[in-house]
Amino acid sequence: MAELISPPEALPALEAWWGSLRQGPTVLPPAVVHRCSERLGSRDADVVIAGGTLGILLGAALARRGWRVILIERGILRGREQEWNTSRQELQVLLELELLTPTEWEAIQVTHYPSGRIGFGEGPTWWVEGVLNVGVDPVGLLEFLKQHFLDWGGQVREQTGFLSATVHPDGIRIQTTAGQLSAQLLVDAMGHRSPIVAQARQGQPPDSVCLVVGSCAQGLPDQPTGDLFYSFTPAQNGYQPFWEAFPARDGRTTYLFTYCDRDPRRPSLERLWQDYCRLLPAYQGAELAQIRWVRKLGGVFPAYRRSPLQLPGDRLLAVGDSSGSQSPLSFGGFGAMLRHLDRLQQGIHEALAQRQLDRAALALLQPYQPNLAVTWLFQKAMIPPLAEKNWDPNSINRLLSRVFEAMMAAGPQVVQPFLQDVVQLGGLAQALWGVMRRDPALVAALLPRLGLPELLAWAGHFGALGLYELLQRLADRPEATPQDYFWKRRREAWRYGCGRDHLS
Numbered sequence: 404m405a406e407l408i409s410p411p412e413a414l415p416a417l418e419a420w421w422g423s424l425r426q427g428p429t430v431l432p433p434a435v436v437h438r439c440s441e442r443l444g445s446r447d448a449d450v451v452i453a454g455g456t457l458g459i460l461l462g463a464a465l466a467r468r469g470w471r472v473i474l475i476e477r478g479i480l481r482g483r484e485q486e487w488n489t490s491r492q493e494l495q496v497l498l499e500l501e502l503l504t505p506t507e508w509e510a511i512q513v514t515h516y517p518s519g520r521i522g523f524g525e526g527p528t529w530w531v532e533g534v535l536n537v538g539v540d541p542v543g544l545l546e547f548l549k550q551h552f553l554d555w556g557g558q559v560r561e562q563t564g565f566l567s568a569t570v571h572p573d574g575i576r577i578q579t580t581a582g583q584l585s586a587q588l589l590v591d592a593m594g595h596r597s598p599i600v601a602q603a604r605q606g607q608p609p610d611s612v613c614l615v616v617g618s619c620a621q622g623l624p625d626q627p628t629g630d631l632f633y634s635f636t637p638a639q640n641g642y643q644p645f646w647e648a649f650p651a652r653d654g655r656t657t658y659l660f661t662y663c664d665r666d667p668r669r670p671s672l673e674r675l676w677q678d679y680c681r682l683l684p685a686y687q688g689a690e691l692a693q694i695r696w697v698r699k700l701g702g703v704f705p706a707y708r709r710s711p712l713q714l715p716g717d718r719l720l721a722v723g724d725s726s727g728s729q730s731p732l733s734f735g736g737f738g739a740m741l742r743h744l745d746r747l748q749q750g751i752h753e754a755l756a757q758r759q760l761d762r763a764a765l766a767l768l769q770p771y772q773p774n775l776a777v778t779w780l781f782q783k784a785m786i787p788p789l790a791e792k793n794w795d796p797n798s799i800n801r802l803l804s805r806v807f808e809a810m811m812a813a814g815p816q817v818v819q820p821f822l823q824d825v826v827q828l829g830g831l832a833q834a835l836w837g838v839m840r841r842d843p844a845l846v847a848a849l850l851p852r853l854g855l856p857e858l859l860a861w862a863g864h865f866g867a868l869g870l871y872e873l874l875q876r877l878a879d880r881p882e883a884t885p886q887d888y889f890w891k892r893r894r895e896a897w898r899y900g901c902g903r904d905h906l907s
Contacts (some may be wrong), residue, residue: 408444408691410676411699418672420596421703425665427608429644432601435567436716443574443585448473448558449755451577451586453565453599455480456541457723457740458592459548463502464748466557470755473586474557475579477564480549482541485619485656485698486514486738488629488649490533493823508549514538518651519631524797526804529811534631534822538651539737551806558582565593568719574719587718588751588760594724594736595705603714603721608665609705611782613734614642616675616702617658620650621695623687626655631822634803635686637796644672644678645785646686654697658689660734662785664836672701682797706731708779711769717761720768722747730775731782733824742904746895759888767892773867774826774902780853781806788852802838802845809837820905827902828872831865871901 427757448471452458455476473481494512497503503511516536522528549559564580568589577584583712630648637643642661649656659679663669670678684690710727714720722728722740730741750768754760784802788794795801810818810830817830839846850858877898898904 408676408680408696409699410673411701414616414672414676414701415551417701417703418544421614421672424609424612424703424705425667425669427665428606431606432598434602435565435598436602436714436719437567437569438716439569439571439576441571443571443576446574446585446587447471448584448586450588450590450751451475451575451584452590452592453577454594454597454725455559455561456482456545456724458591459545459552459715459734460497460502460740460744461590461695461722461751462557463548463552463555464500464744465751466552466555466754467501468748468752469556470752472552472557473560473584474552475560475563475565475577475584475884477562477580479561480545480559480757482543484542485700486649486651487541487544487735488535488538489738489741490535490537490823492533493738493741494537494539494774496741500745500748502551503547511540511544512537513540513543513652514650515630516627519629521632521807522541523634523803523807524637524800526800527808529807530628531631531815531818531822534819535647535649536629538649540652540708546666560593565598567816568599568661570716570718587755589719590631590751591714591719591721591725592723597721597725599714599719600712600725604707604709607707607709609710610779611662611664611706611731611786612673613660613662613704613706614670614675614702615658615700615704615733615734616662616672616679617647617656617660617700618679619652619654619656619697619700621697622693623655623657626650632803634800638799639796640670640674641666641668641783641787641789642675642679642801643787644682648687654695655687657683658700662731662782667788668789672703676701702734704734706782708776710775711772713762713766713769714763717765719762720751720765723771726769728769728772728775730778730826732778732822738824743899746904750892750895753888753891757888766886767889767896769865770892770896772896772900773864773871774900775824776864777826777831777861777868779864780857783853783857784849791852798845798848801842802849805838805842805845806834809834812837820902821878823905825902825905826868827905828868831868843849868901871897872903873902875901
């Protein structure tokens with residue numbers, strides 16, 4: 404019966420892209436960023452932002468500070484119907500930067516639920532509060548931001564796609580499908596498939612991918628709670644199924660997601676959709692015949708070890724999914740954009756004011772973050788091996804149960820940052836020690852599968868995490884007050900890189 408349920412309309416295009424990622428590029432992507440030694444002269448704006456869905460957040464913050472901002476969007480600047488899940492704590496930045504009024508801020512929060520479930524296989528179940536428990540209406544959010552952006556002097560150019568950019572000594576010229584624009588700075592918020600990102604990565608394939616299928620549906624049993632990270636089956640068909648579920652205004656949203664490498668034996672999106680339809684009745688306690696599909700969803704989210712990405716040229720900055728600034732465990736960049744919004748808008752403001760727009764200065768706005776780099780080991784541990792004949796398909800669920808047992812025992816100050824894509828030294832050390840103490844045989848079996856190169860790389864990132872923690876503490880002393888652009892950016896890199904921003 405599962406095969407009779409039609410997949411999401413976008414699935415064929417996503418499947419083709421997933422196939423191209425697995426295969427790797429046959430030719431290098433075309434160059435879309437060029438250089439010119441001639442001076443540009445007058446400019447249309449201070450900043451051009453390419454990509455409006457998340458770019459409008461940064462654009463509104465900069466426009467409010469008085470900068471001339473033009474936002475280009477290849478379609479219509481409108482949020483999708485599917486809600487974005489986050490928390491009130493993470494949304495607070497929109498009030499702190501005065502991008503929304505308190506009334507608007509409350510209005511965009513259209514769903515709430517008290518707690519989210521975490522559980523794996525036959526292990527224990529835990530409930531966590533304050534993580535992804537608020538559903539934000541993207542349509543309403545973008546409407547409010549767009550209106551404020553226009554009121555503050557910003558310009559929106561819809562149905563305007565990015566084609567190329569030429570960097571001049573005194574500015575950057577952007578060629579679009581609707582003509583030319585010029586500015587001091589171009590911000591790339593076009594996402595994973597940005598042509599600027601493709602040029603910067605030089606055809607580099609992703610190191611891993613998160614595949615997602617799901618739906619918003621009616622007819623499911625009413626459940627006021629959500630699932631944050633849940634699994635009730637062992638690994639199968641070359642992947643480990645994980646689930647998320649959230650109450651929504653017009654039904655209940657459920658996602659089946661998994662992490663995988665680019666091996667051709669990993670599942671197709673069609674395979675995932677078939678398994679989603681097959682497993683959903685057991686997961687949600689409803690027959691397929693009872694379900695009324697409101698929206699069907701799919702996604703392919705590549706992750707790169709070389710992230711955040713620093714673009715190869717002056718006057719260029721990648722943000723959001725373009726930069727890869729979220730961890731390899733996350734899919735969707737709304738939470739990461741909220742987390743870094745204040746840092747980015749302040750850094751860009753100072754870069755413009757102090758004319759620090761060369762490549763070296765802008766690279767400090769997307770620095771190495773060891774607390775994100777250490778999570779690569781977690782992701783690799785959640786990808787089933789394909790070559791081991793006697794590998795236990797329940798071992799991933801068992802490992803995750805041990806990890807969360809250790810984190811839960813340490814308290815919410817450890818588990819909550821981790822679930823919000825923030826790893827901190829103390830919490831990570833407690834979790835690892837707890838796993839080794841609770842199930843040393845599991846750890847001993849896992850280490851050879853991870854491999855020595857992966858473990859050595861992880862040890863380097865773990866050491867950097869400790870170093871950043873130390874540097875952050877030294878920089879927080881009163882006598883260490885930052886004085887210039889470069890010192891402030893380094894201090895921010897240490898603070899965000901060790902996850903101490905989560906405490907602010």
